[in-house]
Amino acid sequence: MGSRLERRPPVMADVAKEAGVSHQTVSRVLNDHPNVRSETRARVLQAIDKLGYRRNLVARALVTKRSRTLGVVSFDTTLYGPASTVYGIEQAARSAGYFVSIVSLKSIDPGGVRDALDYLADQGVDGVVVVAPQRSAARALADLPHGIPTVAVEGGEAGKVSVVSVDQVAGGRLATEHLLSLGHETVWHVSGPSDWLEAEGRVAGWRAALEQAGRQAPQPLAGDWSPRSGYEAGRSLARMTDVTAVFVANDQMALGVLRAFTEQGVRVPGQVSVVGFDDIPESAYFSPPLTTIRQDFDAVGRHSIEVLVRQLENGPEDRERLVVPPAFVLRASTARPPGGR
Amino acid sequence: MGSRLERRPPVMADVAKEAGVSHQTVSRVLNDHPNVRSETRARVLQAIDKLGYRRNLVARALVTKRSRTLGVVSFDTTLYGPASTVYGIEQAARSAGYFVSIVSLKSIDPGGVRDALDYLADQGVDGVVVVAPQRSAARALADLPHGIPTVAVEGGEAGKVSVVSVDQVAGGRLATEHLLSLGHETVWHVSGPSDWLEAEGRVAGWRAALEQAGRQAPQPLAGDWSPRSGYEAGRSLARMTDVTAVFVANDQMALGVLRAFTEQGVRVPGQVSVVGFDDIPESAYFSPPLTTIRQDFDAVGRHSIEVLVRQLENGPEDRERLVVPPAFVLRASTARPPGGR
DNA sequence: AGACCGGTTGTTAACGTTCACAGTCGTCCC
DNA sequence: GGGACGACTGTGAACGTTAACAACCGGTCT
Numbered sequence: 001m002g003s004r005l006e007r008r009p010p011v012m013a014d015v016a017k018e019a020g021v022s023h024q025t026v027s028r029v030l031n032d033h034p035n036v037r038s039e040t041r042a043r044v045l046q047a048i049d050k051l052g053y054r055r056n057l058v059a060r061a062l063v064t065k066r067s068r069t070l071g072v073v074s075f076d077t078t079l080y081g082p083a084s085t086v087y088g089i090e091q092a093a094r095s096a097g098y099f100v101s102i103v104s105l106k107s108i109d110p111g112g113v114r115d116a117l118d119y120l121a122d123q124g125v126d127g128v129v130v131v132a133p134q135r136s137a138a139r140a141l142a143d144l145p146h147g148i149p150t151v152a153v154e155g156g157e158a159g160k161v162s163v164v165s166v167d168q169v170a171g172g173r174l175a176t177e178h179l180l181s182l183g184h185e186t187v188w189h190v191s192g193p194s195d196w197l198e199a200e201g202r203v204a205g206w207r208a209a210l211e212q213a214g215r216q217a218p219q220p221l222a223g224d225w226s227p228r229s230g231y232e233a234g235r236s237l238a239r240m241t242d243v244t245a246v247f248v249a250n251d252q253m254a255l256g257v258l259r260a261f262t263e264q265g266v267r268v269p270g271q272v273s274v275v276g277f278d279d280i281p282e283s284a285y286f287s288p289p290l291t292t293i294r295q296d297f298d299a300v301g302r303h304s305i306e307v308l309v310r311q312l313e314n315g316p317e318d319r320e321r322l323v324v325p326p327a328f329v330l331r332a333s334t335a336r337p338p339g340g341r
Numbered sequence: 342m343g344s345r346l347e348r349r350p351p352v353m354a355d356v357a358k359e360a361g362v363s364h365q366t367v368s369r370v371l372n373d374h375p376n377v378r379s380e381t382r383a384r385v386l387q388a389i390d391k392l393g394y395r396r397n398l399v400a401r402a403l404v405t406k407r408s409r410t411l412g413v414v415s416f417d418t419t420l421y422g423p424a425s426t427v428y429g430i431e432q433a434a435r436s437a438g439y440f441v442s443i444v445s446l447k448s449i450d451p452g453g454v455r456d457a458l459d460y461l462a463d464q465g466v467d468g469v470v471v472v473a474p475q476r477s478a479a480r481a482l483a484d485l486p487h488g489i490p491t492v493a494v495e496g497g498e499a500g501k502v503s504v505v506s507v508d509q510v511a512g513g514r515l516a517t518e519h520l521l522s523l524g525h526e527t528v529w530h531v532s533g534p535s536d537w538l539e540a541e542g543r544v545a546g547w548r549a550a551l552e553q554a555g556r557q558a559p560q561p562l563a564g565d566w567s568p569r570s571g572y573e574a575g576r577s578l579a580r581m582t583d584v585t586a587v588f589v590a591n592d593q594m595a596l597g598v599l600r601a602f603t604e605q606g607v608r609v610p611g612q613v614s615v616v617g618f619d620d621i622p623e624s625a626y627f628s629p630p631l632t633t634i635r636q637d638f639d640a641v642g643r644h645s646i647e648v649l650v651r652q653l654e655n656g657p658e659d660r661e662r663l664v665v666p667p668a669f670v671l672r673a674s675t676a677r678p679p680g681g682r
Numbered sequence: 683a684g685a686c687c688g689g690t691t692g693t694t695a696a697c698g699t700t701c702a703c704a705g706t707c708g709t710c711c712c
Numbered sequence: 713g714g715g716a717c718g719a720c721t722g723t724g725a726a727c728g729t730t731a732a733c734a735a736c737c738g739g740t741c742t
Binding site: 352353354364365368372396397398399400401402403404405 | 727728729730731
């Protein structure tokens with residue numbers, strides 16, 4: 001007696017015995033194999049229910065060589081952008097029937113991405129989405145040793161992996177053209193860190209819009225995405241008297257810019273107009289509410305999973321490149337220039 | 342010919358043959374078993390290196406019945422709090438040698454938590470951290486069917502699972518006492534959604550501080566954490582002439598309150614003082630910079646993993662309850678009341 | 683000298699699933 | 713009426729690892 005106390009969870013064989021069939025038939029029922037008599041199927045289902053059987057996915061993964069797990073590598077998921085993207089990825093992956101295993105990188109060293117990939121490969125993921133916004137991270141993707149299907153988000157320039165991204169250049173244009181259309185002579189720019197592809201794209205869009213309008217592009221001020229760096233850039237800008245319009249590469253820095261302007265007595269949008277980027281949930285409540293460029297992170301996440309799943313099914317041969325358009329969001333931080341014609 | 346083109350990854354047996362030992366010896370080397378002659382070990386290691394062998398963790402999990410994967414269930418990881426907590430969890434788990442599998446819940450239905458837990462159980466996770474800030478979610482944890490070790494973050498009141506949380510009541514007290522100490526007659530409150538335990542704790546702390554000072558607690562205004570709901574509460578508050586101090590249950594709502602006050606011409610902190618909660622990265626750059634209560638999400642995440650790992654190793658018998666203290670952060674949104682004596 | 687012991691190694695059997703193949707029926711067709 | 717075929721089911725062998733046990737070696741103890 002007492003030997004039956006520690007009851008191990010039921011396995012397929014237990015169900016088979018209970019239903020009076022072979023374990024293989026149980027497997028067939030579980031996998032929706034067509035050739036099972038409906039009466040048999042019912043008996044098996046009933047046995048499963050009675051025993052509270054749940055299939056062991058580890059054993060399954062061992063023989064099928066597919067774990068139904070997708071890996072996600074991302075930078076600092078504390079930031080709104082990456083967090084939202086990862087959120088979208090996770091939702092999409094789950095509804096596509098995949099588990100999601102996450103690695104958030106702290107630092108930006110190129111080896112980090114490599115290690116993360118190795119790590120996920122060990123775990124046996126079927127595919128990987130890398131949210132690789134830095135140039136260095138993107139480079140690490142260029143020659144990945146594993147045969148694991150990979151999709152880069154905001155990432156690879158190299159044609160080796162599929163890429164899903166928001167059209168940053170278009171976003172930069174949108175912001176700049178809006179300011180120009182209001183009558184501003186030129187538009188200043190507070191950029192993101194130089195090795196971020198997103199930052200680079202926004203700079204390019206800004207510059208292109210200015211050139212197209214035949215304006216001189218001032219020297220951009222470099223930030224690091226943080227409100228603090230925006231604040232510092234804002235202090236510099238506040239000192240210059242000829243600044244009437246600023247395109248800030250993200251909303252957090254824009255907040256810092258706004259703060260600096262407020263402190264220096266520069267009125268927005270009365271004296272200077274400001275446009276941000278991202279449309280974080282807070283930006284509608286800044287003082288003043290921020291005109292900005294919205295990125296549909298959720299769509300990016302969803303698309304990246306779609307592309308990855310397609311790749312898993314059709315073989316690794318079809319690389320894709322998918323671009324999500326940004327959207328212009330008009331609020332109250334922009335107006336005609338002070339001395340406006 | 343051509344039959345050797347599709348090369349499957351090497352397995353233990355391949356390494357064994359290469360090194361001239363049995364596969365079991367390879368296993369021993371891999372698992373740091375003490376009784377292996379160092380010369381043998383070297384030979385095995387060399388073979389591993391030469392063949393580029395990587396151990397198959399799925400097969401390993403099948404036989405050991407441990408996946409070295411931890412599950413995380415969380416709500417809307419787009420919010421700063423959950424995102425930071427999950428980030429801390431992930432970092433800690435990884436450095437403890439565990440993989441992390443994530444499920445982000447969209448809605449708050451109580452069945453959602455249950456489903457997520459089932460889902461993770463299927464995957465074979467060794468343990469689970471549930472970031473369950475709602476009362477309903479916490480209840481779902483009360484009677485979880487799986488024998489899976491579980492740790493709740495900001496969650497369970499029930500003594501069935503270990504809990505790690507920030508001391509919300511203390512936070513509420515801190516905020517309120519600060520305002521009282523500045524000389525405010527009483528302190529208004531904009532609360533979070535009523536079924537959130539965090540919201541409840543902050544209300545309790547606020548109320549306790551007022552009572553202790555012998556003040557009447559006004560009716561709290563209910564928000565939903567969003568800047569928008571803070572904005573609406575702010576509009577209401579702006580209309581009342583006797584309001585001189587407001588404790589807002591999170592920084593995002595505080596932003597909304599600030600915005601509403603600005604629009605209505607109510608000066609902060611000149612006429613009304615405002616205190617927030619969380620200390621999100623933006624709040625130092627609000628106008629004015631927000632006095633707030635900081636939660637150390639990172640520590641919460643780390644502790645929850647520590648507790649969980651301890652439980653994994655010592656057996657499920659030792660439930661723990663760990664409380665992280667909040668910290669007061671003084672900035673520029675609070676001052677003495679206008680007519681201050 | 684024989685028993686015993688610790689260090690080192692190999693052999694065999696799990697773990698729980700799916701895959702490949704081989705049956706067993708009954709039906710249809712020529 | 714016999715062969716072919718389709719629907720359904722069962723049997724055995726993988727998958728790649730660790731656990732349990734046996735075996736061998738040299739040395740020490742009695």
